[in-house]
Amino acid sequence: MREFGYERVFDIPGAVALLGASPDARFLGGGTNLVDLMKAGVERPALLIDVTDLPLDAVEFTQDGLRIGATVTNSDLAAHPEVRRHYPALAQAVLAGASGQLRNMATVGGNLLQRTRCGYFTDLSKPCNKRAPGSGCPALTGEHHNHAILGGSKHCVATHPSDMAVALAAFDAVISYETADGPGELSMTEFYLPVGDTPHVETALPPGALITGVTLPPAPVAHHSRYRKVRERASYAFAIGSIAAALEVQDGVVRDVRLALGAVASRPWRARTAEQVLIGGPANAEAYAAAADAELAAAEALPENGYKVTLMRNLVVAVLTELTEEATR
Known part of the structure:
Protein backbone atom coordinates (compact mmCIF):
# COMPACT_ATOMS: atom_id res chain seq x y z
CA MET A 1 0.00 0.00 0.00
CA PRO A 55 -21.59 17.86 12.42
CA LEU A 56 -23.36 15.69 9.83
CA ASP A 57 -24.61 12.81 11.97
CA ALA A 58 -28.28 13.70 12.46
CA VAL A 59 -31.44 12.11 11.09
CA GLU A 60 -34.38 14.54 11.13
CA PHE A 61 -37.97 14.12 9.96
CA THR A 62 -39.84 17.38 9.31
CA GLN A 63 -42.64 18.66 7.10
CA ASP A 64 -40.02 19.05 4.39
CA GLY A 65 -39.19 15.35 4.48
CA LEU A 66 -36.42 13.19 5.85
CA ARG A 67 -32.95 14.72 6.18
CA ILE A 68 -30.02 12.32 6.67
CA GLY A 69 -26.54 13.59 7.47
CA ALA A 70 -23.65 12.21 5.44
CA THR A 71 -21.81 10.74 8.44
CA VAL A 72 -24.83 8.88 9.82
CA THR A 73 -23.87 5.23 10.01
CA ASN A 74 -25.88 2.63 8.16
CA SER A 75 -26.81 0.96 11.45
CA ASP A 76 -28.16 4.19 12.95
CA LEU A 77 -30.11 4.96 9.79
CA ALA A 78 -31.77 1.54 9.67
CA ALA A 79 -32.66 1.67 13.38
CA HIS A 80 -34.10 5.20 13.37
CA PRO A 81 -37.83 5.05 14.26
CA GLU A 82 -38.85 7.75 11.78
CA VAL A 83 -37.07 5.97 8.94
CA ARG A 84 -38.70 2.67 9.84
CA ARG A 85 -42.12 4.34 10.10
CA HIS A 86 -42.12 6.61 7.05
CA TYR A 87 -39.67 4.86 4.68
CA PRO A 88 -39.61 1.15 5.62
CA ALA A 89 -38.06 0.14 2.30
CA LEU A 90 -35.05 2.32 3.10
CA ALA A 91 -34.53 0.69 6.49
CA GLN A 92 -34.89 -2.76 4.91
CA ALA A 93 -32.43 -1.89 2.14
CA VAL A 94 -29.78 -0.75 4.61
CA LEU A 95 -30.22 -3.89 6.71
CA ALA A 96 -29.86 -6.03 3.60
CA GLY A 97 -26.40 -4.62 2.94
CA ALA A 98 -23.16 -6.08 4.32
CA SER A 99 -22.80 -7.37 7.89
CA GLY A 100 -23.71 -5.76 11.20
CA GLN A 101 -20.08 -4.90 11.86
CA LEU A 102 -19.72 -3.13 8.51
CA ARG A 103 -23.02 -1.27 8.93
CA ASN A 104 -21.73 0.02 12.26
CA MET A 105 -18.84 1.66 10.42
CA ALA A 106 -20.19 2.53 6.97
CA THR A 107 -21.64 6.01 6.43
CA VAL A 108 -24.42 7.29 4.20
CA GLY A 109 -22.09 9.53 2.18
CA GLY A 110 -19.60 6.74 1.67
CA ASN A 111 -22.32 4.30 0.68
CA LEU A 112 -23.38 6.58 -2.16
CA LEU A 113 -19.80 6.75 -3.45
CA GLN A 114 -18.85 3.08 -3.15
CA ARG A 115 -17.31 1.54 -6.24
CA THR A 116 -18.38 -1.49 -8.23
CA ARG A 117 -17.47 -4.99 -7.07
CA CYS A 118 -16.71 -6.17 -10.59
CA GLY A 119 -13.75 -8.53 -10.30
CA TYR A 120 -11.97 -6.93 -13.25
CA PHE A 121 -12.11 -3.53 -11.57
CA THR A 122 -10.32 -4.79 -8.46
CA ASP A 123 -7.78 -6.98 -10.28
CA LEU A 124 -4.85 -4.82 -11.34
CA SER A 125 -3.58 -7.56 -13.67
CA LYS A 126 -6.67 -7.14 -15.87
CA PRO A 127 -7.79 -4.24 -18.08
CA CYS A 128 -10.78 -2.18 -16.94
CA ASN A 129 -12.13 1.04 -18.44
CA LYS A 130 -13.50 2.12 -15.08
CA ARG A 131 -10.07 1.86 -13.44
CA ALA A 132 -7.84 2.54 -16.48
CA PRO A 133 -9.80 4.42 -19.15
CA GLY A 134 -9.28 3.06 -22.65
CA SER A 135 -7.91 -0.31 -21.55
CA GLY A 136 -11.05 -2.29 -22.38
CA CYS A 137 -13.85 -4.20 -20.67
CA PRO A 138 -13.03 -7.90 -20.41
CA ALA A 139 -16.36 -8.61 -18.71
CA LEU A 140 -18.09 -8.35 -22.10
CA THR A 141 -16.62 -11.69 -23.13
CA GLY A 142 -15.48 -12.97 -19.74
CA GLU A 143 -17.14 -13.41 -16.35
CA HIS A 144 -20.33 -11.33 -16.35
CA HIS A 145 -23.10 -13.38 -14.73
CA ASN A 146 -23.82 -10.57 -12.25
CA HIS A 147 -23.31 -7.65 -14.61
CA ALA A 148 -25.64 -5.06 -16.10
CA ILE A 149 -28.60 -5.74 -18.33
CA LEU A 150 -29.75 -2.10 -18.50
CA GLY A 151 -27.88 1.08 -19.37
CA GLY A 152 -24.53 -0.55 -20.10
CA SER A 153 -22.25 0.15 -23.03
CA LYS A 154 -19.40 -1.46 -24.94
CA HIS A 155 -17.10 0.30 -22.48
CA CYS A 156 -18.52 -1.09 -19.20
CA VAL A 157 -21.19 -3.46 -17.93
CA ALA A 158 -20.44 -3.27 -14.20
CA THR A 159 -23.25 -2.79 -11.70
CA HIS A 160 -23.57 -0.43 -8.77
CA PRO A 161 -23.45 -2.39 -5.49
CA SER A 162 -25.45 -0.18 -3.10
CA ASP A 163 -28.72 -1.42 -1.60
CA MET A 164 -29.41 1.89 0.14
CA ALA A 165 -29.10 3.89 -3.08
CA VAL A 166 -31.85 1.80 -4.72
CA ALA A 167 -34.34 2.80 -2.04
CA LEU A 168 -33.19 6.42 -2.19
CA ALA A 169 -33.74 6.41 -5.95
CA ALA A 170 -37.31 5.16 -5.51
CA PHE A 171 -38.13 8.09 -3.24
CA ASP A 172 -36.56 10.91 -5.29
CA ALA A 173 -33.72 11.61 -2.88
CA VAL A 174 -31.66 14.78 -3.27
CA ILE A 175 -27.95 14.79 -2.40
CA SER A 176 -26.51 17.94 -0.82
CA TYR A 177 -22.85 18.83 -1.08
CA GLU A 178 -20.42 21.60 -0.22
CA THR A 179 -17.60 22.99 -2.34
CA ALA A 180 -15.21 25.91 -2.03
CA ASP A 181 -17.73 27.87 -4.12
CA GLY A 182 -20.62 27.10 -1.78
CA PRO A 183 -23.37 24.49 -1.40
CA GLY A 184 -25.16 22.58 -4.13
CA GLU A 185 -27.70 19.82 -4.72
CA LEU A 186 -28.18 16.95 -7.14
CA SER A 187 -31.20 14.72 -7.56
CA MET A 188 -30.52 11.00 -7.63
CA THR A 189 -31.34 11.09 -11.35
CA GLU A 190 -28.55 13.63 -11.87
CA PHE A 191 -26.10 12.27 -9.30
CA TYR A 192 -25.14 8.99 -11.01
CA LEU A 193 -23.99 9.41 -14.60
CA PRO A 194 -24.76 7.03 -17.47
CA VAL A 195 -21.88 4.76 -18.43
CA GLY A 196 -21.47 5.99 -21.99
CA ASP A 197 -17.83 6.04 -23.07
CA THR A 198 -16.55 7.41 -19.73
CA PRO A 199 -17.35 4.73 -17.13
CA HIS A 200 -14.60 6.07 -14.86
CA VAL A 201 -16.67 9.24 -14.31
CA GLU A 202 -19.36 7.86 -12.04
CA THR A 203 -21.07 10.88 -10.46
CA ALA A 204 -21.87 14.49 -11.28
CA LEU A 205 -20.29 15.78 -8.06
CA PRO A 206 -18.08 18.76 -8.86
CA PRO A 207 -14.36 18.44 -8.13
CA GLY A 208 -13.54 18.92 -4.46
CA ALA A 209 -17.12 18.36 -3.29
CA LEU A 210 -18.03 16.95 0.11
CA ILE A 211 -21.40 15.20 0.41
CA THR A 212 -23.16 16.71 3.43
CA GLY A 213 -26.47 14.89 3.43
CA VAL A 214 -29.45 13.34 1.69
CA THR A 215 -33.04 14.61 1.73
CA LEU A 216 -36.10 12.54 0.88
CA PRO A 217 -39.11 14.73 0.07
CA PRO A 218 -42.46 13.87 1.71
CA ALA A 219 -43.96 10.81 0.05
CA PRO A 220 -47.08 9.32 1.67
CA VAL A 221 -46.80 6.27 -0.60
CA ALA A 222 -43.44 5.46 1.02
CA HIS A 223 -45.24 4.38 4.21
CA HIS A 224 -46.31 1.28 2.30
CA SER A 225 -43.03 0.16 0.81
CA ARG A 226 -40.68 -2.80 0.72
CA TYR A 227 -37.15 -3.71 -0.33
CA ARG A 228 -36.43 -7.19 -1.62
CA LYS A 229 -32.94 -8.47 -2.36
CA VAL A 230 -31.95 -11.66 -4.17
CA ARG A 231 -28.41 -12.92 -3.65
CA GLU A 232 -26.41 -16.07 -4.11
CA ARG A 233 -26.17 -16.77 -0.39
CA ALA A 234 -28.42 -15.85 2.49
CA SER A 235 -26.34 -13.04 3.99
CA TYR A 236 -23.32 -10.80 3.50
CA ALA A 237 -23.51 -10.89 -0.29
CA PHE A 238 -24.14 -8.34 -3.01
CA ALA A 239 -27.42 -8.52 -4.90
CA ILE A 240 -27.90 -10.30 -8.18
CA GLY A 241 -31.21 -8.41 -8.35
CA SER A 242 -33.18 -6.17 -6.02
CA ILE A 243 -36.21 -3.91 -5.93
CA ALA A 244 -37.47 -1.01 -3.84
CA ALA A 245 -41.21 -0.63 -4.28
CA ALA A 246 -43.97 1.51 -2.81
CA LEU A 247 -47.62 1.23 -3.73
CA GLU A 248 -50.93 2.99 -3.08
CA VAL A 249 -54.08 1.18 -4.18
CA GLN A 250 -57.65 2.53 -4.00
CA ASP A 251 -60.67 0.52 -5.14
CA GLY A 252 -58.45 -1.88 -7.03
CA VAL A 253 -56.66 0.89 -8.96
CA VAL A 254 -53.01 1.92 -8.65
CA ARG A 255 -53.02 5.54 -7.48
CA ASP A 256 -49.30 5.91 -6.82
CA VAL A 257 -46.28 3.66 -7.26
CA ARG A 258 -42.52 3.96 -6.92
CA LEU A 259 -40.11 1.39 -8.34
CA ALA A 260 -36.34 1.22 -8.43
CA LEU A 261 -34.23 -1.77 -9.42
CA GLY A 262 -30.78 -2.76 -8.18
CA ALA A 263 -27.90 -4.88 -9.52
CA VAL A 264 -29.09 -4.37 -13.11
CA ALA A 265 -27.16 -1.24 -14.13
CA SER A 266 -24.18 0.95 -13.30
CA ARG A 267 -26.51 3.03 -11.11
CA PRO A 268 -29.76 2.46 -9.22
CA TRP A 269 -32.36 2.05 -11.96
CA ARG A 270 -35.56 4.06 -11.47
CA ALA A 271 -38.24 2.12 -13.33
CA ARG A 272 -40.21 5.10 -14.61
CA THR A 273 -41.58 3.28 -17.66
CA ALA A 274 -43.14 0.64 -15.40
CA GLU A 275 -44.52 3.35 -13.10
CA GLN A 276 -46.18 5.13 -16.00
CA VAL A 277 -47.76 1.89 -17.20
CA LEU A 278 -49.17 1.17 -13.75
CA ILE A 279 -50.60 4.55 -12.67
CA GLY A 280 -54.38 4.53 -13.07
CA GLY A 281 -54.50 0.89 -14.05
CA PRO A 282 -55.65 -2.26 -12.27
CA ALA A 283 -53.73 -3.50 -9.26
CA ASN A 284 -53.24 -7.12 -10.23
CA ALA A 285 -50.49 -9.53 -11.20
CA GLU A 286 -51.19 -9.27 -14.92
CA ALA A 287 -50.75 -5.50 -14.87
CA TYR A 288 -47.60 -5.80 -12.80
CA ALA A 289 -46.13 -8.28 -15.27
CA ALA A 290 -46.97 -6.02 -18.20
CA ALA A 291 -45.31 -3.07 -16.47
CA ALA A 292 -42.19 -5.12 -15.76
CA ASP A 293 -42.05 -6.25 -19.39
CA ALA A 294 -42.31 -2.63 -20.55
CA GLU A 295 -39.39 -1.63 -18.32
CA LEU A 296 -37.24 -4.61 -19.26
CA ALA A 297 -37.85 -4.26 -22.99
CA ALA A 298 -34.67 -2.19 -23.13
CA ALA A 299 -32.57 -4.93 -21.49
CA GLU A 300 -29.46 -6.04 -23.35
CA ALA A 301 -28.37 -9.23 -21.67
CA LEU A 302 -25.02 -10.91 -22.18
CA PRO A 303 -24.72 -14.70 -22.64
CA GLU A 304 -24.42 -15.45 -18.92
CA ASN A 305 -26.74 -12.86 -17.32
CA GLY A 306 -29.97 -13.21 -19.26
CA TYR A 307 -31.51 -14.84 -16.19
CA LYS A 308 -31.73 -11.36 -14.67
CA VAL A 309 -34.52 -10.36 -17.04
CA THR A 310 -36.74 -13.16 -15.74
CA LEU A 311 -35.58 -12.58 -12.17
CA MET A 312 -36.44 -8.88 -12.20
CA ARG A 313 -39.80 -9.51 -13.85
CA ASN A 314 -40.68 -11.98 -11.13
CA LEU A 315 -39.44 -9.62 -8.41
CA VAL A 316 -41.63 -6.78 -9.65
CA VAL A 317 -44.71 -8.99 -9.79
CA ALA A 318 -44.06 -10.66 -6.42
CA VAL A 319 -43.33 -7.53 -4.40
CA LEU A 320 -46.16 -5.45 -5.88
CA THR A 321 -48.59 -8.34 -5.35
CA GLU A 322 -47.54 -8.62 -1.70
CA LEU A 323 -48.00 -4.87 -1.19
CA THR A 324 -51.41 -5.06 -2.85
CA GLU A 325 -52.56 -7.91 -0.63
CA GLU A 326 -51.40 -6.04 2.47
CA ALA A 327 -53.25 -2.89 1.39
CA THR A 328 -56.56 -4.77 1.01
CA ARG A 329 -56.50 -6.63 4.32
Whole structure:
Protein backbone atom coordinates (compact mmCIF):
# COMPACT_ATOMS: atom_id res chain seq x y z
CA MET A 1 0.00 0.00 0.00
CA ARG A 2 1.24 3.47 -0.84
CA GLU A 3 2.19 5.61 2.15
CA PHE A 4 -0.41 8.26 2.89
CA GLY A 5 -1.09 11.13 5.27
CA TYR A 6 -4.02 11.37 7.64
CA GLU A 7 -5.89 14.46 8.88
CA ARG A 8 -8.98 14.68 11.06
CA VAL A 9 -11.26 17.66 10.40
CA PHE A 10 -13.94 19.23 12.57
CA ASP A 11 -15.67 21.76 10.32
CA ILE A 12 -17.02 21.60 6.77
CA PRO A 13 -15.12 24.59 5.31
CA GLY A 14 -11.88 23.16 6.68
CA ALA A 15 -12.57 19.78 5.13
CA VAL A 16 -13.31 21.28 1.71
CA ALA A 17 -10.26 23.54 1.87
CA LEU A 18 -7.98 20.66 2.79
CA LEU A 19 -9.17 18.58 -0.15
CA GLY A 20 -8.72 21.56 -2.46
CA ALA A 21 -5.13 21.91 -1.33
CA SER A 22 -4.40 18.22 -1.99
CA PRO A 23 -6.04 16.90 -5.18
CA ASP A 24 -4.79 13.37 -4.41
CA ALA A 25 -6.67 13.33 -1.09
CA ARG A 26 -9.84 11.38 -0.33
CA PHE A 27 -12.51 11.93 2.29
CA LEU A 28 -12.67 9.06 4.78
CA GLY A 29 -15.87 8.05 6.53
CA GLY A 30 -16.15 4.47 7.71
CA GLY A 31 -13.58 3.35 5.15
CA THR A 32 -15.36 0.06 4.50
CA ASN A 33 -14.87 0.37 0.73
CA LEU A 34 -12.06 2.89 0.35
CA VAL A 35 -9.59 1.05 2.59
CA ASP A 36 -10.22 -2.22 0.74
CA LEU A 37 -9.50 -0.48 -2.57
CA MET A 38 -6.33 1.01 -1.11
CA LYS A 39 -5.16 -2.44 -0.06
CA ALA A 40 -5.82 -3.71 -3.59
CA GLY A 41 -3.94 -0.78 -5.12
CA VAL A 42 -7.00 0.52 -6.98
CA GLU A 43 -7.11 3.69 -4.88
CA ARG A 44 -3.81 5.39 -3.99
CA PRO A 45 -4.61 8.62 -2.13
CA ALA A 46 -1.77 10.73 -0.78
CA LEU A 47 -3.95 11.94 2.09
CA LEU A 48 -7.02 10.68 3.93
CA ILE A 49 -9.27 13.39 5.38
CA ASP A 50 -11.31 11.91 8.23
CA VAL A 51 -14.78 13.53 8.19
CA THR A 52 -16.44 11.45 10.90
CA ASP A 53 -16.31 14.31 13.42
CA LEU A 54 -18.13 16.76 11.17
CA PRO A 55 -21.59 17.86 12.42
CA LEU A 56 -23.36 15.69 9.83
CA ASP A 57 -24.61 12.81 11.97
CA ALA A 58 -28.28 13.70 12.46
CA VAL A 59 -31.44 12.11 11.09
CA GLU A 60 -34.38 14.54 11.13
CA PHE A 61 -37.97 14.12 9.96
CA THR A 62 -39.84 17.38 9.31
CA GLN A 63 -42.64 18.66 7.10
CA ASP A 64 -40.02 19.05 4.39
CA GLY A 65 -39.19 15.35 4.48
CA LEU A 66 -36.42 13.19 5.85
CA ARG A 67 -32.95 14.72 6.18
CA ILE A 68 -30.02 12.32 6.67
CA GLY A 69 -26.54 13.59 7.47
CA ALA A 70 -23.65 12.21 5.44
CA THR A 71 -21.81 10.74 8.44
CA VAL A 72 -24.83 8.88 9.82
CA THR A 73 -23.87 5.23 10.01
CA ASN A 74 -25.88 2.63 8.16
CA SER A 75 -26.81 0.96 11.45
CA ASP A 76 -28.16 4.19 12.95
CA LEU A 77 -30.11 4.96 9.79
CA ALA A 78 -31.77 1.54 9.67
CA ALA A 79 -32.66 1.67 13.38
CA HIS A 80 -34.10 5.20 13.37
CA PRO A 81 -37.83 5.05 14.26
CA GLU A 82 -38.85 7.75 11.78
CA VAL A 83 -37.07 5.97 8.94
CA ARG A 84 -38.70 2.67 9.84
CA ARG A 85 -42.12 4.34 10.10
CA HIS A 86 -42.12 6.61 7.05
CA TYR A 87 -39.67 4.86 4.68
CA PRO A 88 -39.61 1.15 5.62
CA ALA A 89 -38.06 0.14 2.30
CA LEU A 90 -35.05 2.32 3.10
CA ALA A 91 -34.53 0.69 6.49
CA GLN A 92 -34.89 -2.76 4.91
CA ALA A 93 -32.43 -1.89 2.14
CA VAL A 94 -29.78 -0.75 4.61
CA LEU A 95 -30.22 -3.89 6.71
CA ALA A 96 -29.86 -6.03 3.60
CA GLY A 97 -26.40 -4.62 2.94
CA ALA A 98 -23.16 -6.08 4.32
CA SER A 99 -22.80 -7.37 7.89
CA GLY A 100 -23.71 -5.76 11.20
CA GLN A 101 -20.08 -4.90 11.86
CA LEU A 102 -19.72 -3.13 8.51
CA ARG A 103 -23.02 -1.27 8.93
CA ASN A 104 -21.73 0.02 12.26
CA MET A 105 -18.84 1.66 10.42
CA ALA A 106 -20.19 2.53 6.97
CA THR A 107 -21.64 6.01 6.43
CA VAL A 108 -24.42 7.29 4.20
CA GLY A 109 -22.09 9.53 2.18
CA GLY A 110 -19.60 6.74 1.67
CA ASN A 111 -22.32 4.30 0.68
CA LEU A 112 -23.38 6.58 -2.16
CA LEU A 113 -19.80 6.75 -3.45
CA GLN A 114 -18.85 3.08 -3.15
CA ARG A 115 -17.31 1.54 -6.24
CA THR A 116 -18.38 -1.49 -8.23
CA ARG A 117 -17.47 -4.99 -7.07
CA CYS A 118 -16.71 -6.17 -10.59
CA GLY A 119 -13.75 -8.53 -10.30
CA TYR A 120 -11.97 -6.93 -13.25
CA PHE A 121 -12.11 -3.53 -11.57
CA THR A 122 -10.32 -4.79 -8.46
CA ASP A 123 -7.78 -6.98 -10.28
CA LEU A 124 -4.85 -4.82 -11.34
CA SER A 125 -3.58 -7.56 -13.67
CA LYS A 126 -6.67 -7.14 -15.87
CA PRO A 127 -7.79 -4.24 -18.08
CA CYS A 128 -10.78 -2.18 -16.94
CA ASN A 129 -12.13 1.04 -18.44
CA LYS A 130 -13.50 2.12 -15.08
CA ARG A 131 -10.07 1.86 -13.44
CA ALA A 132 -7.84 2.54 -16.48
CA PRO A 133 -9.80 4.42 -19.15
CA GLY A 134 -9.28 3.06 -22.65
CA SER A 135 -7.91 -0.31 -21.55
CA GLY A 136 -11.05 -2.29 -22.38
CA CYS A 137 -13.85 -4.20 -20.67
CA PRO A 138 -13.03 -7.90 -20.41
CA ALA A 139 -16.36 -8.61 -18.71
CA LEU A 140 -18.09 -8.35 -22.10
CA THR A 141 -16.62 -11.69 -23.13
CA GLY A 142 -15.48 -12.97 -19.74
CA GLU A 143 -17.14 -13.41 -16.35
CA HIS A 144 -20.33 -11.33 -16.35
CA HIS A 145 -23.10 -13.38 -14.73
CA ASN A 146 -23.82 -10.57 -12.25
CA HIS A 147 -23.31 -7.65 -14.61
CA ALA A 148 -25.64 -5.06 -16.10
CA ILE A 149 -28.60 -5.74 -18.33
CA LEU A 150 -29.75 -2.10 -18.50
CA GLY A 151 -27.88 1.08 -19.37
CA GLY A 152 -24.53 -0.55 -20.10
CA SER A 153 -22.25 0.15 -23.03
CA LYS A 154 -19.40 -1.46 -24.94
CA HIS A 155 -17.10 0.30 -22.48
CA CYS A 156 -18.52 -1.09 -19.20
CA VAL A 157 -21.19 -3.46 -17.93
CA ALA A 158 -20.44 -3.27 -14.20
CA THR A 159 -23.25 -2.79 -11.70
CA HIS A 160 -23.57 -0.43 -8.77
CA PRO A 161 -23.45 -2.39 -5.49
CA SER A 162 -25.45 -0.18 -3.10
CA ASP A 163 -28.72 -1.42 -1.60
CA MET A 164 -29.41 1.89 0.14
CA ALA A 165 -29.10 3.89 -3.08
CA VAL A 166 -31.85 1.80 -4.72
CA ALA A 167 -34.34 2.80 -2.04
CA LEU A 168 -33.19 6.42 -2.19
CA ALA A 169 -33.74 6.41 -5.95
CA ALA A 170 -37.31 5.16 -5.51
CA PHE A 171 -38.13 8.09 -3.24
CA ASP A 172 -36.56 10.91 -5.29
CA ALA A 173 -33.72 11.61 -2.88
CA VAL A 174 -31.66 14.78 -3.27
CA ILE A 175 -27.95 14.79 -2.40
CA SER A 176 -26.51 17.94 -0.82
CA TYR A 177 -22.85 18.83 -1.08
CA GLU A 178 -20.42 21.60 -0.22
CA THR A 179 -17.60 22.99 -2.34
CA ALA A 180 -15.21 25.91 -2.03
CA ASP A 181 -17.73 27.87 -4.12
CA GLY A 182 -20.62 27.10 -1.78
CA PRO A 183 -23.37 24.49 -1.40
CA GLY A 184 -25.16 22.58 -4.13
CA GLU A 185 -27.70 19.82 -4.72
CA LEU A 186 -28.18 16.95 -7.14
CA SER A 187 -31.20 14.72 -7.56
CA MET A 188 -30.52 11.00 -7.63
CA THR A 189 -31.34 11.09 -11.35
CA GLU A 190 -28.55 13.63 -11.87
CA PHE A 191 -26.10 12.27 -9.30
CA TYR A 192 -25.14 8.99 -11.01
CA LEU A 193 -23.99 9.41 -14.60
CA PRO A 194 -24.76 7.03 -17.47
CA VAL A 195 -21.88 4.76 -18.43
CA GLY A 196 -21.47 5.99 -21.99
CA ASP A 197 -17.83 6.04 -23.07
CA THR A 198 -16.55 7.41 -19.73
CA PRO A 199 -17.35 4.73 -17.13
CA HIS A 200 -14.60 6.07 -14.86
CA VAL A 201 -16.67 9.24 -14.31
CA GLU A 202 -19.36 7.86 -12.04
CA THR A 203 -21.07 10.88 -10.46
CA ALA A 204 -21.87 14.49 -11.28
CA LEU A 205 -20.29 15.78 -8.06
CA PRO A 206 -18.08 18.76 -8.86
CA PRO A 207 -14.36 18.44 -8.13
CA GLY A 208 -13.54 18.92 -4.46
CA ALA A 209 -17.12 18.36 -3.29
CA LEU A 210 -18.03 16.95 0.11
CA ILE A 211 -21.40 15.20 0.41
CA THR A 212 -23.16 16.71 3.43
CA GLY A 213 -26.47 14.89 3.43
CA VAL A 214 -29.45 13.34 1.69
CA THR A 215 -33.04 14.61 1.73
CA LEU A 216 -36.10 12.54 0.88
CA PRO A 217 -39.11 14.73 0.07
CA PRO A 218 -42.46 13.87 1.71
CA ALA A 219 -43.96 10.81 0.05
CA PRO A 220 -47.08 9.32 1.67
CA VAL A 221 -46.80 6.27 -0.60
CA ALA A 222 -43.44 5.46 1.02
CA HIS A 223 -45.24 4.38 4.21
CA HIS A 224 -46.31 1.28 2.30
CA SER A 225 -43.03 0.16 0.81
CA ARG A 226 -40.68 -2.80 0.72
CA TYR A 227 -37.15 -3.71 -0.33
CA ARG A 228 -36.43 -7.19 -1.62
CA LYS A 229 -32.94 -8.47 -2.36
CA VAL A 230 -31.95 -11.66 -4.17
CA ARG A 231 -28.41 -12.92 -3.65
CA GLU A 232 -26.41 -16.07 -4.11
CA ARG A 233 -26.17 -16.77 -0.39
CA ALA A 234 -28.42 -15.85 2.49
CA SER A 235 -26.34 -13.04 3.99
CA TYR A 236 -23.32 -10.80 3.50
CA ALA A 237 -23.51 -10.89 -0.29
CA PHE A 238 -24.14 -8.34 -3.01
CA ALA A 239 -27.42 -8.52 -4.90
CA ILE A 240 -27.90 -10.30 -8.18
CA GLY A 241 -31.21 -8.41 -8.35
CA SER A 242 -33.18 -6.17 -6.02
CA ILE A 243 -36.21 -3.91 -5.93
CA ALA A 244 -37.47 -1.01 -3.84
CA ALA A 245 -41.21 -0.63 -4.28
CA ALA A 246 -43.97 1.51 -2.81
CA LEU A 247 -47.62 1.23 -3.73
CA GLU A 248 -50.93 2.99 -3.08
CA VAL A 249 -54.08 1.18 -4.18
CA GLN A 250 -57.65 2.53 -4.00
CA ASP A 251 -60.67 0.52 -5.14
CA GLY A 252 -58.45 -1.88 -7.03
CA VAL A 253 -56.66 0.89 -8.96
CA VAL A 254 -53.01 1.92 -8.65
CA ARG A 255 -53.02 5.54 -7.48
CA ASP A 256 -49.30 5.91 -6.82
CA VAL A 257 -46.28 3.66 -7.26
CA ARG A 258 -42.52 3.96 -6.92
CA LEU A 259 -40.11 1.39 -8.34
CA ALA A 260 -36.34 1.22 -8.43
CA LEU A 261 -34.23 -1.77 -9.42
CA GLY A 262 -30.78 -2.76 -8.18
CA ALA A 263 -27.90 -4.88 -9.52
CA VAL A 264 -29.09 -4.37 -13.11
CA ALA A 265 -27.16 -1.24 -14.13
CA SER A 266 -24.18 0.95 -13.30
CA ARG A 267 -26.51 3.03 -11.11
CA PRO A 268 -29.76 2.46 -9.22
CA TRP A 269 -32.36 2.05 -11.96
CA ARG A 270 -35.56 4.06 -11.47
CA ALA A 271 -38.24 2.12 -13.33
CA ARG A 272 -40.21 5.10 -14.61
CA THR A 273 -41.58 3.28 -17.66
CA ALA A 274 -43.14 0.64 -15.40
CA GLU A 275 -44.52 3.35 -13.10
CA GLN A 276 -46.18 5.13 -16.00
CA VAL A 277 -47.76 1.89 -17.20
CA LEU A 278 -49.17 1.17 -13.75
CA ILE A 279 -50.60 4.55 -12.67
CA GLY A 280 -54.38 4.53 -13.07
CA GLY A 281 -54.50 0.89 -14.05
CA PRO A 282 -55.65 -2.26 -12.27
CA ALA A 283 -53.73 -3.50 -9.26
CA ASN A 284 -53.24 -7.12 -10.23
CA ALA A 285 -50.49 -9.53 -11.20
CA GLU A 286 -51.19 -9.27 -14.92
CA ALA A 287 -50.75 -5.50 -14.87
CA TYR A 288 -47.60 -5.80 -12.80
CA ALA A 289 -46.13 -8.28 -15.27
CA ALA A 290 -46.97 -6.02 -18.20
CA ALA A 291 -45.31 -3.07 -16.47
CA ALA A 292 -42.19 -5.12 -15.76
CA ASP A 293 -42.05 -6.25 -19.39
CA ALA A 294 -42.31 -2.63 -20.55
CA GLU A 295 -39.39 -1.63 -18.32
CA LEU A 296 -37.24 -4.61 -19.26
CA ALA A 297 -37.85 -4.26 -22.99
CA ALA A 298 -34.67 -2.19 -23.13
CA ALA A 299 -32.57 -4.93 -21.49
CA GLU A 300 -29.46 -6.04 -23.35
CA ALA A 301 -28.37 -9.23 -21.67
CA LEU A 302 -25.02 -10.91 -22.18
CA PRO A 303 -24.72 -14.70 -22.64
CA GLU A 304 -24.42 -15.45 -18.92
CA ASN A 305 -26.74 -12.86 -17.32
CA GLY A 306 -29.97 -13.21 -19.26
CA TYR A 307 -31.51 -14.84 -16.19
CA LYS A 308 -31.73 -11.36 -14.67
CA VAL A 309 -34.52 -10.36 -17.04
CA THR A 310 -36.74 -13.16 -15.74
CA LEU A 311 -35.58 -12.58 -12.17
CA MET A 312 -36.44 -8.88 -12.20
CA ARG A 313 -39.80 -9.51 -13.85
CA ASN A 314 -40.68 -11.98 -11.13
CA LEU A 315 -39.44 -9.62 -8.41
CA VAL A 316 -41.63 -6.78 -9.65
CA VAL A 317 -44.71 -8.99 -9.79
CA ALA A 318 -44.06 -10.66 -6.42
CA VAL A 319 -43.33 -7.53 -4.40
CA LEU A 320 -46.16 -5.45 -5.88
CA THR A 321 -48.59 -8.34 -5.35
CA GLU A 322 -47.54 -8.62 -1.70
CA LEU A 323 -48.00 -4.87 -1.19
CA THR A 324 -51.41 -5.06 -2.85
CA GLU A 325 -52.56 -7.91 -0.63
CA GLU A 326 -51.40 -6.04 2.47
CA ALA A 327 -53.25 -2.89 1.39
CA THR A 328 -56.56 -4.77 1.01
CA ARG A 329 -56.50 -6.63 4.32
